[in-house]
Amino acid sequence: MNNQAPYYHPIGKEIEVFEHSYKNKLPFLLKGPTGTGKSRFIEFMAHKLEKKLITISCHEETSSTDLIGRYIIKGAETIWLDGPLTTAVKEGAIIYLDEIAEARPDVIVAIHSLTDHRRELFIDKLGEIVKAHKDFMLVASFNPGYQRGFKELKPSTRQRFVATSFAYPIAEIEAEILVNETEIAISIAKKLVNIATKIRNLTELGLTETVSTRLLVDAAKLIHSGLPKRLSVQVAVVEPLSDDLEVVEALKDLCDLMI
Numbered sequence: 001m002n003n004q005a006p007y008y009h010p011i012g013k014e015i016e017v018f019e020h021s022y023k024n025k026l027p028f029l030l031k032g033p034t035g036t037g038k039s040r041f042i043e044f045m046a047h048k049l050e051k052k053l054i055t056i057s058c059h060e061e062t063s064s065t066d067l068i069g070r071y072i073i074k075g076a077e078t079i080w081l082d083g084p085l086t087t088a089v090k091e092g093a094i095i096y097l098d099e100i101a102e103a104r105p106d107v108i109v110a111i112h113s114l115t116d117h118r119r120e121l122f123i124d125k126l127g128e129i130v131k132a133h134k135d136f137m138l139v140a141s142f143n144p145g146y147q148r149g150f151k152e153l154k155p156s157t158r159q160r161f162v163a164t165s166f167a168y169p170i171a172e173i174e175a176e177i178l179v180n181e182t183e184i185a186i187s188i189a190k191k192l193v194n195i196a197t198k199i200r201n202l203t204e205l206g207l208t209e210t211v212s213t214r215l216l217v218d219a220a221k222l223i224h225s226g227l228p229k230r231l232s233v234q235v236a237v238v239e240p241l242s243d244d245l246e247v248v249e250a251l252k253d254l255c256d257l258m259i
Contacts, residue, residue: 007180008037008044009173014164018045021162022094022137027115029158030141032166035212038141041166042096051135052093054084058103064110068123080126089114089121092135100140101153108157114138115160171197174213182220188229191259192216195233198254205247211237229259 021028022045030038039055046053056067067085071078088095097103097111113120119132140161142153168174171193178189196211219236223229238251 005047006040006043007177008040009169009177009180011037011166011169011173012164014041014166015045015048017162017164019049022049025119025134025137027138027140027161029161029163030139030166031144031163032141033143033168033212034209035214036166036168037213038166039096039098042094042139042141046094049094051137052088052091053096054088054093055096055098056084057098058100058107060102060104062103062107064104064106067107068110068121069125071125085110086121086123086130089130089132089136092133094137094139097138097140099142101142108154111138112160168196168200168213174216177213178216178220181217182224184220184224188223188259189220192219192233192237195237195255195258198258199237199241199251205242205250207241207247209241211241215240230256233259 018028018041030041032038042055043053056062065083067083069081069083069086072081082090085095087093097107100107110121113122114132114136115138119136121130121132122128123130144152169177171190174193174196175186175189178184178192179186184192193216196213196216199205199207200210215237219232222232222236233255234252238248238255241251242248
């Protein structure tokens with residue numbers, strides 16, 4: 001295990017809440033927009049608790065078989081291969097299902113018995129029930145506003161978790177994060193945060209996603225390595241936000257005035 005803790009700046013009481021959730025082995029849900037530090041937070045907490053972390057980035061093709069396991073042909077025989085969820089359940093790891101709402105419905109069904117008092121996993125193909133290791137913890141994340149409710153978690157699923165909301169940090173903390181992540185000058189970090197704040201408030205542009213802290217970190221890295229500031233902002237912040245040429249041009253003009 002890497003001895004150096006991932007950098008994470010707490011925004012509220014999330015560290016304390018997670019520690020108590022872990023102590024009680026309660027499933028934990030992180031809600032919030034992309035790039036607000038949800039994945040970094042889980043990496044930080046796993047390191048702090050000295051626990052193995054298994055991360056699954058869920059997408060529309062992610063099935064329960066991908067998580068639980070499957071039979072594979074090896075040479076002349078067919079053998080069973082545990083999936084990452086089964087491995088975590090047996091070994092007592094923290095499993096992190098990133099963007100769980102993107103996964104297929106059978107994934108939600110598969111984790112139900114792990115998110116209540118039973119704390120067990122049913123492996124249909126083996127006809128087995130595996131009791132979770134005492135240190136096992138299930139963590140998931142999702143973006144509540146993604147595509148205006150296109151993919152939401154059902155209330156019956158949400159209510160199986162202790163949940164905390166992540167948002168973009170206040171300007172002072174966000175600038176500090178940029179400096180810590182990239183060693184960029186604080187003066188430039190503040191300008192980048194001002195750009196993000198301005199764009200986040202431009203609701204009339206109808207952006208599906210807005211400027212994440214992650215995009216600002218990317219821009220700061222490019223600037224720190226010597227790419228011109230305006231070009232860095234264009235390619236790391238503006239272009240990833242939209243494919244609409246008029247929107248991109250408007251954002252580019254705005255950013256050029258601010259940095």
